Amino acid sequence: MTRLRVGCVGTGFIAGQHLRALAGFDDVEVVAVADTVLERAQQAADRSGGRAYGDGLTLLDSEDLDAVWLCVPPFAHGALETAAIAHGVPFFVEKPLGLDLPAAQELADQVSASGLTTAVGYHWRHLEVVHRAAELLARTPAQLVTGYWLDKTPAVPWWPQRAYSGSQVIEQTTHVFDLARTLAGEVASVAAAERAASDGRGDVPAAASALLRFVSGAVGSISSARVLGWRHRVALHVVAEGLVVELSERGLTDHELRVVTAHGEEVLRSDQDPIRTEDREFLDVLLGRAAQVRVPYHEALRTHALACAADRSARDGRPVGLPDPEGR
Ligand SMILES: NC(=O)c1ccc[n+]([C@@H]2O[C@H](COP(=O)([O-])OP(=O)(O)OC[C@H]3O[C@@H](n4cnc5c(N)ncnc54)[C@H](O)[C@@H]3O)[C@@H](O)[C@H]2O)c1
Structure with a gap:
């Protein structure tokens, strides 16, 4: 072999x-x-x-x-x-x-x-629960997206410094931005704000929040915080016509998909190892x-561009437009 x-x-x-x-x-x-x-x-x-x-x-x-x-x-x-x-x-x-x-x-x-x-x-792109969510939202498109990365400050020494990690938005919440792109399509513009850190542990903001306008017309917000002593919520919630889709991660092999319609609720727990x-x-x-x-690299670049745009907007206090992938 x-x-x-x-x-x-x-x-x-x-x-x-x-x-x-x-x-x-x-x-x-x-x-x-x-x-x-x-x-x-x-x-x-x-x-x-x-x-x-x-x-x-x-x-x-x-x-x-x-x-x-x-x-x-x-x-x-x-x-x-x-x-x-x-x-x-x-x-x-x-x-x-x-x-x-x-x-x-x-x-x-x-x-x-x-x-x-x-x-x-x-x-997340490799998770069957994400593929299931994408199927549902391909039929009934997203109208509203809300995402979260609410956590402790990671213990590795490089993380709290913007010069080494980028920021929480660029380093962690990028997964949630990627999931938003996967389920609701490309983002046209982002306007964000951040709260400076005050714990003396680096210059990565204590919290940040980004308002997104998708190319489709859908809207959304994705928020980050690093001031907890525990991981509280890493999730993306999507509202479509008569449909709520909620994805969350508790650990690398612990994910949940919750689908709610007028007919009831379905919860799928996953222990799939997406790294494998x-x-x-x-x-x-x-x-x-x-x-x-x-x-591939060029696809990840789009998500990185979005996270960097959210970080840039929060720093500068001005909305940032993203290039249209179709060149329109
Ligand atoms: N996909 C995911 O869910 C996921 C989860 C955790 C971390 N990550 C990413 O993986 C990266 C590493 O994170 P981690 O948690 O493993 O950090 P870590 O600090 O545990 O490990 C990083 C290692 O890289 C070494 N290193 C630093 N610079 C180096 C260089 N120039 N050449 C060789 N080694 C070097 C460090 O000494 C350290 O041992 C980060 O970008 C993080 O965002 C991804």
Whole structure:
């Protein structure tokens, strides 16, 4: 059997989820892992196999790979993607694509010129409950969308600093913006506001709220807060003609779809592992067993552009328009 030789750069929380998924596939071999904290890379190599590097660029220069997973924080994007492209290595990259839009746009141009297969970790797209919600809303379009990411401040040191994470909107709530695009279509404009942090733990706002106008004419709002001691609600609620669709996430493998109509209510709980599903899909495309990934780089760029527009509007206090995907 052909075993794909893969590497992973960044060996923190989400890399651990991907490496666990990859360990479950018998057509993949993890040959190298890298982290700027070498001990962390070594621990990951001890669990997953392969050589440990203290630098992802050296890994990409030294190894002959069929694919690489880039699981680094927002501030670390750029050189790794460029190196993967230069070596002709298809890559899976975790969201967000970077701290801001211009650098990600530049990488998107490099990706499309290279023709390489890429995939981005907007994992909700792989959930069967999301596919079910999309079917319902394809028949009965969204009129109103309300989304939430109401949580604690993550414990990783880079997160509370805008210069390292972008912001909560760019780093976390981007999943909810992505789900809004998936279920209600493209957004034409966004007007947002934010409340500054006052806890002395970085400059990522305590809360932010964005008002959206969709190309379809639907309207919506998506709000973020990081001031709780617990994860309270990560969800998107959609109201259509005679239909309410509510999706929520309690953990990576804990999702719920609630559908309400005049005839009653249906609740679907899901323990599907979307990380495994997205990794399998990417590998199947590389092996020629599937035609395309659900979220290639250029598709994720649209969601990143939306989250960055919401963040920019909140900072500047002015509405931000988004380019029409059809060029109208
Ligand atoms: N899809 C999801 O649901 C999901 C969930 C969690 C995190 N993420 C994303 O994954 C990314 C990483 O998050 P995390 O929770 O794993 O963070 P983390 O802090 O746990 O891990 C990041 C690791 O990357 C390493 N690192 C930093 N810069 C590096 C570089 N230049 N080269 C190599 N290693 C480097 C750090 O030392 C750390 O070990 C973030 O962008 C986050 O948004 C996605």
